[in-house]
Amino acid sequence: MSDRKKSIQILIIDDEASIRDGCSQILSRKGYEVDCTGNAVDGFQSARLNKYDLILLDLKMPRMQGIDILKRLKNDDKIAAKIIIITGYGTIPLTVEAIKNGADDFLTKPFTSTELIRAVTKVLDRKDIDHSDGQIAELIGTSDYMSELEETIRRIARTDSTVLITGESGTGKELVAQTIHNLSIRFERPFVPLDCSSLVETLMESALFGHVKGAFSGATESRTGRFQMADTGTLFLDEISNISLKVQATLLRVIQEQEIPCVGSSKMESVDVRLIAATNRDIRREVEEGRFREDLFYRISVVPIDIKPLREHKSDIMPIARYYLDKIRKKYQSRVRSFSDEAVKSLIAYSWPGNVRELKNTIERLCVLSDNETVMPADILYYGQHEETKTPVVDAHSGKITLVDVEREHIEKALRYFNFQINKTAQFLGIDRKTLRTKIRNYGIEKRKD
Numbered sequence: 001m002s003d004r005k006k007s008i009q010i011l012i013i014d015d016e017a018s019i020r021d022g023c024s025q026i027l028s029r030k031g032y033e034v035d036c037t038g039n040a041v042d043g044f045q046s047a048r049l050n051k052y053d054l055i056l057l058d059l060k061m062p063r064m065q066g067i068d069i070l071k072r073l074k075n076d077d078k079i080a081a082k083i084i085i086i087t088g089y090g091t092i093p094l095t096v097e098a099i100k101n102g103a104d105d106f107l108t109k110p111f112t113s114t115e116l117i118r119a120v121t122k123v124l125d126r127k128d129i130d131h132s133d134g135q136i137a138e139l140i141g142t143s144d145y146m147s148e149l150e151e152t153i154r155r156i157a158r159t160d161s162t163v164l165i166t167g168e169s170g171t172g173k174e175l176v177a178q179t180i181h182n183l184s185i186r187f188e189r190p191f192v193p194l195d196c197s198s199l200v201e202t203l204m205e206s207a208l209f210g211h212v213k214g215a216f217s218g219a220t221e222s223r224t225g226r227f228q229m230a231d232t233g234t235l236f237l238d239e240i241s242n243i244s245l246k247v248q249a250t251l252l253r254v255i256q257e258q259e260i261p262c263v264g265s266s267k268m269e270s271v272d273v274r275l276i277a278a279t280n281r282d283i284r285r286e287v288e289e290g291r292f293r294e295d296l297f298y299r300i301s302v303v304p305i306d307i308k309p310l311r312e313h314k315s316d317i318m319p320i321a322r323y324y325l326d327k328i329r330k331k332y333q334s335r336v337r338s339f340s341d342e343a344v345k346s347l348i349a350y351s352w353p354g355n356v357r358e359l360k361n362t363i364e365r366l367c368v369l370s371d372n373e374t375v376m377p378a379d380i381l382y383y384g385q386h387e388e389t390k391t392p393v394v395d396a397h398s399g400k401i402t403l404v405d406v407e408r409e410h411i412e413k414a415l416r417y418f419n420f421q422i423n424k425t426a427q428f429l430g431i432d433r434k435t436l437r438t439k440i441r442n443y444g445i446e447k448r449k450d
Contacts (some may be wrong), residue, residue, distance in 0.1 A: 004243070006053070007033075008032050008033065008053045008055075008124065009032075009033045009034075009035070009050065009051065009052045009053055010027055010032050010033065010034050010035070010052060010053065010054045010055070010056065010120070011034075011035050011036075011037070011043065011046060011047060011050070011052045011055045011081070012024060012034065012035070012036045012037070012053075012055075012056045013036075013037055013038075013039075013040060013043035013055065013056065013057045013058060013061070013066075013069070014036075014038065014056065014057075014058040014060050014061075014086060015031055015038045015039075015058060015060075015062055016038075016058070017038065019058070019086065020036040020037075020038060020108070021036075023036075023056060023116060024036050025118055026113045026117065026137055027116070027117075027221065030117060032120075033049070034085075034202075035044075035052075039062075039063065039211065040061040040062070040063055040064035040065075040066070040068075041063060041064055043055075043057075043069065043307045044064075044069050044073065046162055046232070047073055047076075047079050047081060047239070047375055048076060048078050050077060051080070051081075052079075052081040052423070053081060053082065054081055054082050054083070054084065054120060054123060054124060054399045055073065055081045055082070055083045055084070056071060056083075056084050056086055056107075057069065057073075057083055057084070057085055057086065057330075058085075058090060059085055059086065059087050059088070059095075059098065059430065060088060063144075066085065066098075067094055067097060068100060068351065069103065070083060070085070070098060070101050070102065070103060071101050072149065073099055074102035076205050082104045082123050082126075083102065083103055083104050083105070084104060084105045084106065084107055084119055084120070084123055085098050085103045085105070085106045085107070086105070086106075086107050086109065087096070087106055087108050087109065087201060087228065087302065089107045094303065095161075095302060095303050095304070096152060096155075096156075099152070099155040099156055099158075099159065099303065100151070100152070100155055100171065103159065103221045104123050104126070104158065105119055105122070105123050105159045105160055105161055106119075106159065106161045106302045106303065107119055107297060108299065108302050110199045112256055114256070114257060114258070115256060118258065119160075122160050123160075126160075126185055136156055138174075139153075139172075139175065139179060140296060140316065140319050140320045140323045141313065141315075141316030141319055141320060142315065142316065142319055142372075143313045143315045143316050144314055145308060145313045145316075146313065147303075149176075149307070151173065152305060153176060153179055153180055153183065153305075154183060156303050156305070157179075157180045157181075157182075157183035157184040158181055158184070159303065159359075160184070160185070160186075161302045161303045162255065162274070162275045162276070162277070162299060162300050162301070162302045162303070162305045163177070163276045163277070163300075163304075163305060163307075163447075164276075164277050164279075164302075164303070164304050164305070165177060165276065165277070165278040165279075165280070165299035165304070165305045165343055166278070166279055166280070166283065166304065166305070166306045166307070167278075167280065167305075167306060167307030167308070167309070168280055168307075168309045168355055168364055169280045169308040169354065169355065170355035170356055170357030171308070171309060171310070171355045171356060171358075172355075172356050173278040173280075173307060174193060174238060174278070176305065177193075177234070177276040177278065177296045178191055178236070178237040180276060181233070181234040181236075181274075181276070184234070184274070184425075186233050186274060189233030189234070190229060190230050190231075190232070190233035190234070191230075191233055191234050191376065192226050192229045192230035192234070192235050192236065193236040194207060194208070194226045194235070194237055194238065195238045195239060196237055196238060196239045196240055196241075196242045196243050197238070197239040197242040197352045198287055199242045201246075201247070201405050204243060204244065204247050205250065205324060206223060206225065207225060207226060208225050208226055208227060208229055208247070208251070208260075209225040209228075209254075209260045209261055210222070210224045210225030210227075210228055210260075210376045218240060222370065224408070225340075227254065227259065227260045227271050227273055228260070228429070228449070229342075230271075231271045231272060232272050232273075233271060233273065233274070233292070234273070234274045234275075235273045235274070235275050235276070236276045236277075236278070237275065237276070237277045238277075238278050239278065239279055239280065239281075240277040240278065240279055240300065241279040241281045241283055241286050241291070241292055243295065243379060245291070245292075248292065248293045248296050251292070252293065252295060252296045252299060253295065254271075255296075255299050256299070258270060258271055258272060258273070259271070275300065277300045281299060284297075287376050289341055307387065309352070309355055310352040310356055310359065311351050311352055314348055317347055317348050317352070317359065318339075318347065320343060320346065320356060320359055320360075321347055321359060321363055322339075323338070324359070324360050324363040324364070325338075325363050325367065325375075327419060328360075328363055328364050328367045330339065331367075332364075332367050332368050332400070334367040334368065334370070335371060335372065335373050336366060336367050336370050336372065336373060336374075336375055336379075337373045337374065337375050338373070338375065339375045340374050340375060340376050342376065343374075343375045343376055343377050343379070343380060346377045347359075347380070354383075357407045358382075358383070358430075358432070359394070361383075361430050362380060362381070362382065364428075365381065365410070365414070365428065365430075366380055366381075366431065368413075368414070368417055368428070369413040369414060369417070371449075381407060381410045383429065383430045383431060389417075407439070407443075408443045408445070410429070411429065411436070411439055411445060412443075413426075414428055414429055414439075414444055415445065415447075420447050422436060422437065
């Protein structure tokens with residue numbers, strides 16, 4: 001028993017006797033001094049009278065809600081204890097509010113003794129890093145929503161909890177995950193992304209956990225999995241709802257035990273990974289329809305973030321557009337410098353079904369294809385994600401221009417820029433090769449001989 005642990009005092013505030021007793025026994029055996037109470041008011045008074053290093057606080061309490069006592073604990077100058085919130089399945093929506101009010105980390109019921117010790121050890125050992133004045137790169141916007149999102153990200157980054165980011169395609173979920181990592185205590189460690197929609201089921205376990213040579217047909221050498229790559233850092237699982245139920249079961253055990261199985265090996269390997277997941281699907285519906293495990297959902301969504309589509313915070317469209325214009329025009333040495341009033345109105349009026357990703361791609365196209373210093377509506381072509389989302393363009397100087405005329409001109413310019421390379425041109429325009437070839441044929445576009 002270390003002298004350090006003998007001197008550390010922990011207070012448990014939870015109305016469930018089984019939780020209090022279980023936590024007390026586990027922590028006491030590890031050498032911590034532990035006090036318990038099932039009453040929130042008594043817990044607050046005890047925290048004021050004793051110098052606790054750490055408080056375990058249940059969010060759902062009689063007489064006084066955990067969120068209320070958290071506010072009082074954090075606002076009292078006499079109390080310097082770090083606080084780990086204990087949440088149940090039904091209290092997950094309260095976790096972001098708890099973060100805003102200073103919670104240091106979370107434990108989701110039911111939790112194992114390993115998870116408890118891991119959370120307590122990390123919070124006690126954690127050195128506070130102040131990122132409050134730092135810039136959040138590429139999270140551009142001046143709306144109240146963007147300010148709120150930035151503040152939420154800063155708070156979440158302080159904890160080591162699992163995070164679930166939801167939102168439509170193109171809203172910037174990976175950017176948010178990367179930012180959380182950059183502002184966390186793990187910022188000097190690896191950030192490892194994995195797109196779960198890009199792998200077939202048979203390769204998913206190998207991608208996550210690695211495999212040994214000869215583990216399956218074609219495994220000619222041993223491979224390291226993403227969990228090993230992200231050890232001591234952050235693993236970002238994009239489109240996690242694409243993982244099969246079989247792999248979900250393995251992933252759940254890994255999250256609980258922080259030990260991974262290597263495909264083809266009976267040995268378990270310990271890892272220290274913060275998990276951030278993302279999906280563009282309604283994951284609660286996936287749970288209801290049996291395609292996603294409910295217990296895994298609650299494990300990954302301890303701290304949820306839902307990112308709004310661009311059409312719901314339109315005041316950020318032009319700050320984002322100008323940011324990418326300034327960045328991309330330098331890359332292509334473009335003549336474009338600014339947007340005309342008519343172009344601004346056009347950009348703001350559009351619904352942006354592809355969100356920020358589509359806006360960025362649109363700006364990149366006009367930087368390459370426009371010959372003007374000032375962007376006019378005719379320089380903008382909206383591809384969106386669906387054929388029906390295209391918007392006719394009106395030029396204030398020349399009157400109405402049909403979409404077909406504008407599109408034909410854009411495609412011709414892009415083809416010339418990429419020397420009629422179909423793959424590169426299609427990727428640049430945001431359409432597939434078959435669609436591009438169809439348009440070339442329909443518009444009668446021919447390769448010019450210079």
